[in-house]
Amino acid sequence: MHHAKTDSEVTSSMAASSPPRAAYYVQSPSHDDADNKTTTAASSFHSSPAASPPRSRDSSSSRFSAANKSRRTTTGNAAPKEPGRAGAGGRRSPWMKEAAIEEEGLLMEDDDGGGFGNGGRGGFGGLPRRWRYGIGFVGAFFVLFFFFALILWGASHNQKPVVSINSVTFHNFVIQAGTDASLVPTELSTVNATVRLTFRNTGSFFGVHVTAQPVTLYYYQLLMASGNVKYFYQSRKSSRHVAVAVIGDKVPLYGGGSELSSTPVKGVPPVPVPLQLTVQFRSRAFVLGKLVKPKFLTNVRCNVKLDVAKLGKAVSLKKACSLF
Numbered sequence: 001m002h003h004a005k006t007d008s009e010v011t012s013s014m015a016a017s018s019p020p021r022a023a024y025y026v027q028s029p030s031h032d033d034a035d036n037k038t039t040t041a042a043s044s045f046h047s048s049p050a051a052s053p054p055r056s057r058d059s060s061s062s063r064f065s066a067a068n069k070s071r072r073t074t075t076g077n078a079a080p081k082e083p084g085r086a087g088a089g090g091r092r093s094p095w096m097k098e099a100a101i102e103e104e105g106l107l108m109e110d111d112d113g114g115g116f117g118n119g120g121r122g123g124f125g126g127l128p129r130r131w132r133y134g135i136g137f138v139g140a141f142f143v144l145f146f147f148f149a150l151i152l153w154g155a156s157h158n159q160k161p162v163v164s165i166n167s168v169t170f171h172n173f174v175i176q177a178g179t180d181a182s183l184v185p186t187e188l189s190t191v192n193a194t195v196r197l198t199f200r201n202t203g204s205f206f207g208v209h210v211t212a213q214p215v216t217l218y219y220y221q222l223l224m225a226s227g228n229v230k231y232f233y234q235s236r237k238s239s240r241h242v243a244v245a246v247i248g249d250k251v252p253l254y255g256g257g258s259e260l261s262s263t264p265v266k267g268v269p270p271v272p273v274p275l276q277l278t279v280q281f282r283s284r285a286f287v288l289g290k291l292v293k294p295k296f297l298t299n300v301r302c303n304v305k306l307d308v309a310k311l312g313k314a315v316s317l318k319k320a321c322s323l324f
Helices: 007-017 034-047 054-076 094-111 129-157
Strands: 162-179 185-201 208-212 215-219 222-227 232-234 238-252 273-285 295-306 314-316 321-323
Touching: 162 238, 162 273, 162 295, 185 215, 185 222, 185 232, 185 273, 215 238, 232 238
Parallel strands: none
Antiparallel strands: 162 185, 162 314, 185 238, 208 232, 208 273, 215 222, 215 273, 222 238, 273 295, 295 321
């Protein structure tokens, strides 16, 4: 006896007789064909059977979102195209042409010296040509003038004046007892002499203005007499003979010259007195007006012996003097 099959039995028998469905997988697209495979994955996802398990649907959606992110990342990191080109066709868009023209204009301005005023030139290059020539000529003139003045200064310093002490003549020498200005008893010395010297300017292109410190006669550290040299001007390549009166009138010795004597003792002349003669000359030259002013300093020292037996006679000092 056959029984009719119910709907539930029919459904269960159909499910048992149906072959098992294969697992459904979605592969993530690569970077090259991202557009095509993304579309295929989306359509496959929507067309998947409703009986697919929830895990498969979640995996597909996550893979789909990952593919979209990969596409956005690849698009953002793509290398920039050359300016003026649009796509694979190589066509230029209007805004790219304008950008290229503006860039070329900026480069031309930079080549011209890009600045302000006078056609884009600034500073010295923006001045008129005549002004630039004038400024260059003035600058070159000052450089040459300074160089020429420096040469003259160096050459003038090699032409130092020469001072020679020729002789000294003692006219009078007296040692006597007396008092100083405060009435203190002491020995007094009186000396009267003439010093002859020669000043020679060796400069070949300048004259010198000459002043001098007093000519002095010292007995050790005691000043015996002095004389002044007047100011004078000496022209180039010339010399001058100068006679200086050196006088000491009643100079207090304060015991320093106790062994000095000016009178013979029993017909024997006194011992010669050793003295030291000093003089200092200051010379200044003016080259090129007052722009180059070399200065010269000459110090001369001579060892002299005052011999009472030779009063009135010139004593040569050509070999007794030295510079210091």
